[in-house]
Structure formats: C-alpha cells, structure tokens
Amino acid sequence: MRLYLLLLFLWSSWALQAQKQDSLAICKVLPDHSWEAYAIPEIGYDFYTPLNDSLGNAYHGPSFRFSFYQYSYDDETWGPAYLNLYVRLQRLYETQKGISQQFLWGLGAEFSFETGLYRSFFVPYFGADLGNMGRSDLGNSFQFSPVLGLNILHNKRVSWRINSRYTFATGEHNSSLSGWTLGSSIQFNFW
C-alpha cells in the first residue's frame, strides 16, 4: 500500500509537469496582438505638391518621426485599438531647380478606425498634427495637417506605413505653402 502511495505521489508530480508544458504550448498557439511602446524612432520619405505654387515645382525629402507613446490592443471594447502620439520633422528639397528648401514640424496623434485589432497588417488610421512650416524663399507659417494612412505592417517591433496628408498653412503665402504630401515610413521599436 505504501509503495502504491509513493508511486502515486511520484506520478502526480510528473503529471503536473506535463500539464505545465501543455499550458505553455496553448499560450504559444494563441498570438497576442496587444502592445504598448515608448520612444520609438521612425524614418521615411515624403513627396509634397504645393497647392498653387508659381514655380509649379514639387518637393521631396526625408522625414523623421519620434513617437512618445503608442499602443495597439486586441481586447479594446471602447475607443481606438491603435493610438500613436508623436512629433515629426520633414525636410524637403525642390525637385527640379533644387534651390528652394522646405521644413515642417508637427505634434500630433493618430487613431485606428477599429476598436479591436487581431492582425499584424493593413491597419487603416486617421489623425492630425499641428506645428510650423517654412520655405527658404517664403518664410514661416503655422500649419495643420490631417492625415489618412495605412499600416501595411503593424507589429510591435517593425511597422511600415503609407500615408497621405493635406497641409493647411496660414499667412500671406498660404496658397504656396499648403499642399498634399504622400509619404512612406518605417518604424523600429527596440525594446
């Protein structure tokens, strides 16, 4: 009888171990699409077409973005499943003559249309940023840019997005500074 009890005790410990392994395996089967991240760098390239430029030239150049905070939840019941708070910087060069240069910076936010995200690709979003822009031949202006975009790859480690913005500039040169931007960027989260 004692032997049986001892064997039962030993086998139960094996069974517990096996149960633990099974639980781990189940956890691995169901992917987790939720994440939060801080201080995320992003680099990209933008093409800009002014609304009514007398020179008729487009601009293009690199962009840099630094996201202060970002989340993506797969269990959200209210509100956007994806949120991104950022500051962005754009440095553009005239396409044809290469004389004029343009800068733009803005503080902004982006939100997904959906409330729960269970995938890692094709996530549409909208948002806007506020800031300042200027051109070497026209001076500075306040700017407001609403954005519509798509995260082609939507992942905690790497995200690749394309977006389209319309920049509203104020001041006397508003028609030369306002315009459409088409851009693509890639974001890396190291932690």
Add this chain to the structure above:
Amino acid sequence: MKMLSFLFLLLLPYWAMAQEQINKPPKKEYLDEEGRLFAPAIGYNTFFPIQYEQTGPFHGPSFGFELYNQTMEGDFSPAQFAFFCQFSQLQSLEQSNSRMLLISFGGRFSFETQLSRRFFLPFFGLEFGGVARNDVNWAPQLSPFVGLEIYHGRNWAWELKGSYTNALSADMRQLSGGLLHTHVYINLWTTD
C-alpha cells in the same frame, strides 16, 4: 530488492534534472545602477553647415547637464536613458567674425534592453532648442541623433554623437547642418 531498483529508476530523472540545474552557467550580470541627477558635462562640437563653402566648419566648446540618467536591467525598456541640456558657442574656422550659439534639450535611449559591458553602448534620441548666428536671425531647431557611449563608468562617461541640426526658419540653409559632438560627464549625485 526489486522494489528498491524500481524506486531508484523512478528517482533517476529527478537526480538528472537536479544535476542539470547545478551545471548551468551562472546568470549573466547586467548593469543596474541608480538614477543620477544633474551630472555636469563638458565637451566639444564641430558643425558643418549646408553652405559649407561660405563659412567653412564651425567648432567650439560646449557645457551642459545630464539632468537625469539611468542604466538598468529592463525587459521592455531601454537599458539606458538620459535627459539633458546643452549650450555651445561655435566659431567659424574661415571667417573669424562669424559665430554661432546652439542651445538644446533632449532625450537619448539605448538600443539595447540589457547591457553587460561598459564600452561602446549605442543610442539614439532627439533634441530641440535654438540656433543663432551673429549675422542671421535665430531659429528654433529640432535634431534627431545617433551616438555611442564610448565608456560608461559608475562615476563618469565619455560620449560621441552625430546629429543633423534642422533649423526651423526661412534661414534654414544658413543654420542647418551636420553636427559632431563629444563630451564627458561626471556623476555627482544619485537619487538614492
């Protein structure tokens, strides 16, 4: 005898598991230091403006503070981060009457989550502030950067970084350019 052999066989895997635990290499030690406050930093800058042909490079000393810096063992956070401010006065190498002033506040973050070495710790970050030249109006500036902490000691560190200073005004071509910066900071006070 049979029973004893049977029990021995049953206990054998436990013994093997225990042996495996004993033979495991010791856990790696990672840097985990308390936060440091107001560490003074002195350094040197070399600035290469876009209109390099007109003024040549600018160079000069800088002074600043690492307002807060910490190196820790994290799973989902940078192993090292710091917030800093910095003031620099620069002089043109070719035009002796052309001088610049650069003021910046910023944050830097290591790429890694755990650091076990004290040499060559790469980081990235963003700084903002103002840039002025005696013959051009001042402008706000926003500059992303990457860098390397060449040595990270408990009491002092030596840092090297490269940034692109983006002047945010119509005079962007005069005031923007590449900046190479190096400094040494000394940790005087901790948060504990």
